[in-house]
Amino acid sequence: MAVVQTKPKTRIQAEKSERILDAALEIFSENGFRGSTIDQIASAAGMSKPNLLYYFKSKEEIHQTLIDRLLKTWLAPLEQIDENGDPMTEITGYIRRKIEMSKDLPRESRLFANEMLHGAPRTLAKLEGELKELVDRKAEVIKRWIQDGKISECDPWHLIFSIWATTQHYADFDVQVRAVLGPDRSGESRFQDAARFLETFYLRGLKP
């Protein structure tokens, strides 16, 4: 049976299961769950299929592990919003962090998007739990900012959705973005351009 269920015990276990997860992230984010084979993942991780199955007892388990880890990473930037900070700074900071994540962790973003796209079968409970709670909490913060006249009136939930959408777009729809921008604007600078656009746009949209 698989070894890593609870905690890796040996050096090799820690190393190998990390390599597997990294390879799996690559493969899953590119091909989706059903579009990926254990063989592909194994070979990307530089080992044989049965060897991989020594560490994770099924394809499903690898995927589940990735998803579980991902959610924490995903919530972190929102968590960081400080109710005592300056609203404008907090929100543009959040946007910058999210754009940064699209640039640095596109595979994670796509894995997550894929999961959502297909109805979040393995994540729904957490969305309705942890995620909803966090968003509700932060929405309250934003509401207070609005009541204090620090930012203009708007629906905090849809505001958050819009930030998610616009920032993650640059990871999830990367091909499309690059196709439209053309070869000359498809360099790393597109993230900076996006950040600049979004920050000024949200500043204008939220200025009281």
Place this chain on the structure above:
Amino acid sequence: MAVVQTKPKTRIQAEKSERILDAALEIFSENGFRGSTIDQIASAAGMSKPNLLYYFKSKEEIHQTLIDRLLKTWLAPLEQIDENGDPMTEITGYIRRKIEMSKDLPRESRLFANEMLHGAPRTLAKLEGELKELVDRKAEVIKRWIQDGKISECDPWHLIFSIWATTQHYADFDVQVRAVLGPDRSGESRFQDAARFLETFYLRGLKP
């Protein structure tokens, strides 16, 4: 060989291939290309697998047909932007049309999103062709509006991306949106709330 390659000839061909495409849209958008089986599609279309393969010679061909049709539908709302209209009205109109599409054609949106997410293997050429041309054309229109001082300065391409992202989000990430909004705000009204948020937000962001 498949019959419908060029044009359906008989009544039955027209009807059945339409039913197949509708079923395929349902299945593909839910499970992705590799996650869907011909059997599933056939049974959703109320026929046997070999029967389905009488109309389309492969799973790939069904998918390709869907994607080809989709792009036209997808470009239509942007196409409608009128350079001679009032900028604000044109842009909020565009947003409304896009939100409408997320509400009425979520399966199409998800099919498209899935294709993008996995690198648009079957669409890339069209993205770099038709799509880019259209967007470039409309970006010029927006540029002129900016130069004429009718809307505030911003990058037209990223403006368009942001509209795509925010509106399609409500179809592609529907599960997440509903999970966060909770049962009471998950009715049809969420599209209206989204539209209201986005329209006022873009109005504020673009007011010169």
Place this chain on the structure above:
DNA sequence: GAAAAAATTGACCATTTGGAAAAATATGAA
């Protein structure tokens, strides 16, 4: 209403794929 064309079915096949089992090998603690 008979012949031709179109549509449908049932049986079948090759390949891919997730996964199991057991044997063989490497590693580490005593």
Place this chain on the structure above:
DNA sequence: TTCATATTTTTCCAAATGGTCAATTTTTTC
């Protein structure tokens, strides 16, 4: 060095799946 444990490989299997084909049934045409 030896024994126990951890790791890896080889071999294999059963189910799922995309697709074919010949035979049969239905529809259309004349």
